[in-house]
Amino acid sequence: MDQTVDVVGAGLAGSECALELAERGVRVRLHEERPVRMSPAHHTDRFAELVCSNSLKSTRPEGAPGVLKWELEAMGCRLLPIARDCSVPAGGALAVDRDRFSQAVTDTVLAHPLIEVVREEVTQIPDGPSVIAAGPLCSDALFEAISAKVGARSMSFYDAAAPIVSAESIDRAIAFSQSRYEEGSTGDYLNCPMERDEYDTFMDALLSAERVIARDFEQTDLFCACQPIEEVARTGHDSLRFGALKPVGLTDPRTGRRPWAAVQLRAENAQRSAYNLVGFQTNLTWPEQRRVFRMIPGLGEAEFLRYGVMHRNSFVDSPHALDSTFAIPGTKTRLAGQITGTEGYVEAIASGLLAALNTYADLARLPHAELPVTGALGSLVAYATNPATVDYQPMHVNFGLVPPLENAPRRKDDRRRLMAERARTDMAAFVEERSDLFASARRGVEQ
Structure with a gap:
């Protein structure tokens, strides 16, 4: 050649x-x-x-x-x-x-x-x-x-990315290790369980939070697989509980039963020193990400290594x-x-x-x-x-x-x-x- x-x-x-x-x-x-x-x-x-x-x-x-x-x-x-x-x-x-x-x-x-x-x-x-x-x-x-x-x-x-948090800032007394239905017999995800009142409070905060691009989006503006979580939440109060936060296949070891909703965290590296919030692509401002996402049980003291961003x-x-x-x-x-x-x-x-x-x-x-x-x-x-x-x-x-x-x-x-x-x-x-x-x-x- x-x-x-x-x-x-x-x-x-x-x-x-x-x-x-x-x-x-x-x-x-x-x-x-x-x-x-x-x-x-x-x-x-x-x-x-x-x-x-x-x-x-x-x-x-x-x-x-x-x-x-x-x-x-x-x-x-x-x-x-x-x-x-x-x-x-x-x-x-x-x-x-x-x-x-x-x-x-x-x-x-x-x-x-x-x-x-x-x-x-x-x-x-x-x-x-x-x-x-x-x-x-x-x-x-x-x-x-x-x-x-x-x-x-x-x-x-519009496309968006999810935030990443430090592993050592996750409260392991609340977040538990488990894959849905224990796929592969290992708990590859950390799960932050929510009771009904915690989910309701979180949804209210998410929907009222300040956004970087302050407008509601038409469906054609957003790529469906990477929609900001707050945009998904606008489609209905239970949309996240049946979507990214679905608790199906999980058991909270503190209660012995399935939680009302659950936020899953996936390891970013082999050392598991950082985790991303699965499905939490977002258009929220950085201060609002800190405020709202720290309402998730287990993430009350979360240290954000990277905030979520949205871009065209x-x-x-x-x-x-x-x-x-x-x-x-x-x-x-x-x-x-x-x-x-x-x-x-x-x-x-x-x-x-x-x-x-x-x-x-x-x-x-x-x-x-x-x-x-x-x-x-x-x-x-x-x-x-x-x-x-x-x-x-x-x-x-x-x-x-x-x-x-x-x-x-x-x-x-x-x-x-x-x-x-x-x-x-x-x-x-x-x-x-x-x-x-x-x-x-x-x-x-x-x-």
Whole structure:
């Protein structure tokens, strides 16, 4: 390969893309604006920094997130093995120590001889082959350049992150260790139980608290999986008790019964010195976060290591602005990651891998990668690039996007198991058939 590919953004998608291309013998110029220009949500200059939750979602083999992880590993994904090496206990989910993970990704990228890292803000689309993986916090200048090129209206939605508290500030006489239904027979979460009167008082305080962006949001303004907890609370008094604070599967050891509601805390690192409040993405001001969240039993003296934040994310209307490979028509540029509207950490990694495959295919004059639509990733790509898609909104992988089974069983669990089996079978066949895309990765820099 005598050409260099510019990859803009060293987040999950950009880091995966750069490593995949470099492993195929392609020289990469990886642009990262941090620390020259910091985004509203990032805290470090490391690559693949997780700005919201530290969870990469479920590993259950019969669920769509679990199927996606299997598909990525079958395709030789670079970041998932790093995530597993940096994992922290999280029941049936893959959660990581975010500092160890981002540092490990950074070290891996910097050590690769075919990747040149340039710390600068990119304001224009590069002239040659490139992948824009600038994320949903893409700078205004670059996003305007993209919008001008695709000629389609841009869209935006609001995203939020949850606060993190110090482990030593949690009252262990109240908070107890337990996973719902004791998944995996270990208590990977801390639980702060609420009685009915405590829940009612907390809800009143939450709904009356001062917000950073002081307005009620329309549903289309918010990405459904990351709605601020106070916005969820506005939908009904019991909305949290049946959502993020559901006590199902938990038993308070102090009472021997299920609490009225429960706030779950998930470890941020292997040392369990910090915990994030699961589902507590928020738009509250920092003083109000201290006041309201310290009303949670067990968090009365909580020390906040990081407050929750809310920020505007931008993405393009991919079904009508990009081709089936997420390329800007008539150019040598592809988009990858959340800027395409594919939402989720693992989905971002997946889009970086796919962008690398198709960019490599262009350079090597090979057919593009056409993923089986029966799989988690293939069905998401089909949805996100289908011009018939209307009112395009950010989307996670889910079985609702997958073509239905013939003669499907009536039980949902049986249907999902068969869908997962079909997805794995079809992806394995795809990888074998497209050895021209994957064998080159095994040769790596030996080329």
